[in-house]
Amino acid sequence: MIENVVELRDVRFRRAGKEILHGVDLTVREGEHWALLGPNGAGKSTILGLCGARAHPTSGTVHVLGHRLGRVDMQELRRSIGHVDPRHPLRSPLTVREVVLTGLTGSIELPARWRPAGDDVARADGLIGDLGLAAVAGERWPTLSQGERGRALIARALTARPRLLLLDEPSTGLDVAAREQLLETLDALFAAQPGLASVVVTHHLEELPTTTSHALLLRAGSVVAAGAAVATVTTENVSAAFGHPVGVTRADGRWAARTRVRQPT
């Protein structure tokens, strides 16, 4: 059994002559649900790319599912990771069911001569049902709402039974009802698969599922705080990460943030 699903140690990452991550440590264990929080440009997506075996660190080490990046076939490793990228570059008008099935082939489009086995279709339809998409399973990608596309991409990411699910701003562009439905779906999914680990990137505390167990707060490529969510997502840490006085509250397992108004003395 692999205890650490993701392990970053003193990770630095440079691109175009600029250091983007300045010595980041992160350990994600089985069954943990991490949130990466921080302002624009803090380096959240860069960390998610390392967790998803899409990039190598410039220095330091990254282990994903027990394999050290740089010493493993990245493409092979990526098949064990469900990565939900909202900028999914699909060009052809596949149906929801076909998009979900591309999770099995690890491709964006359906490979020309590939045909799913009967139990592949049954699994895809099961996930489509779990994600609340049964009514649109035969609808084509260009006709779907943003919320439906996001759900289809989560179902796609789960088809290959990953042990790690990565979500990059899954609530972006959703109305409040669609966001709440998505968060309920994620909570139900995590409860049904207790070994699954996840990492979600977001700018907004309101978009954290109640199942969020841990958080890493990032500012300009450095970790401000990391650990158990309740102890980490605090007024002090969030204000430091975002460089703004933000009051953090938590009720019924959900977080909220607003500008801290100074009381007149």
Ligand SMILES: Nc1ncnc2c1ncn2[C@@H]1O[C@H](COP(=O)(O)OP(=O)(O)OP(=O)(O)O)[C@@H](O)[C@H]1O
């Ligand atoms: N390939 C690259 N080449 C040069 N700079 C890059 C590259 N990728 C990311 N960066 C820079 O690294 C910094 C961190 O980017 P990243 O996308 O990880 O941040 P983020 O926290 O996810 O931001 P956002 O919330 O805006 O999505 C940014 O300043 C970005 O411009």
